[in-house]
Amino acid sequence: MERAIPSAFAGNAGEFFVLAELTRRGWTAALTARNNRAYDILAKRDDEFAAIRVKTKTSAFTLFQWNAKPNGEVFLEMTQEGDFCVLVDIPEEANESPDYYIVPTPVIDKWLKGDFHAWVTTPGVRGQARDAENKRRLFYVDDDATKLGHGYQQKLAPYKGAWEMLAKRQHAFDQLALLAQQAGLSVDSLVALADSGMNGRQLIEHLVGLHKGVNKTLKP
Known part of the structure; x- marks a missing residue:
């Protein structure tokens, strides 16, 4: 039976796992000072x-x-x-490797703000007002998209192991190209989709759907 990982140890382990992954990909990376409130690792x-x-x-x-x-x-x-935020999911079995999700921080920020706004503006189960001063922000990595804050297994799928996201000045089309590649589309197909009149959000949702094998009917 594997011993549960204490939360403090898990946090430290996650940072060292990320350092190792960066190093093996040719990055020079270092932990920031422990009192740094913004970032954990700087990499070049x-x-x-x-x-x-x-x-x-x-x-x-x-x-x-x-x-x-x-x-x-x-x-x-x-x-x-x-x-960037690198989300690290450490398995309980010591002989298994972590999963990594490399997500631009503004994307995570938008998700958290959107979910919190929806939560705080929706009455509780007894009709009570929600606490707008609540500081917890969270999401669940599961496939139940019917519940607020859930269903992030699908949202995170395009970012799993996507270390390419760290490339310098990777603008929006570069990120869409990565999603297209993971969904099995060529860049030409991506351009055709963009020319079809989809807005950015619709395009991303379509690519994520293709990646998960959900939306297979829409043709570029």
């Missing part, structure tokens, strides 16, 4: 740079959780480029 490869926030859970739990700051923001000093 040639002229590429990434500031990384690591969030770790073990397979004994299904959720990733953050705490908002007094001003309601979750991520301090967030930038639109070169700022």
Whole structure:
């Protein structure tokens, strides 16, 4: 029987796992000072740079959780480029490897804010008002998209093992191209979809659907 990993140990392990993965991909990476409130790891490869926030859970739990700051923001000093969250899911079995989700921080921020807004504006089970001062922000890595804050197994799928996301100045089309590749589409097909009149959100949702084998009927 494997011994459960204490939460503090899991957090430390997650950071070292990410350091190892970066190093084996040619990045020079280092942990930031422990009192750094924004980032956990800074990484450089040639002229590429990434500031990384690591969030770790073990397979004994299904959720990733953050705490908002007094001003309601979750991520301090967030930038639109070169700022990433690496979510680490450590298996309970010591001989198994973690799963990694490499997600631009603004994407995580949008998810958390959207879910919290929906939660706080929806009455509780007894009709009571929700606490707008609640600082917990979380989502569940499961496939039950019918519940608020759930269904993130599908949302995270395109980002699983996507270390390519760390490339410098990777603009929106680069990220869409990665999603298209994981969904089995060529770049030409991606361009055709973009020309079909889909907005950015519809295009991303379609690519995620293709990746999960859900939406196979829409043709470029």
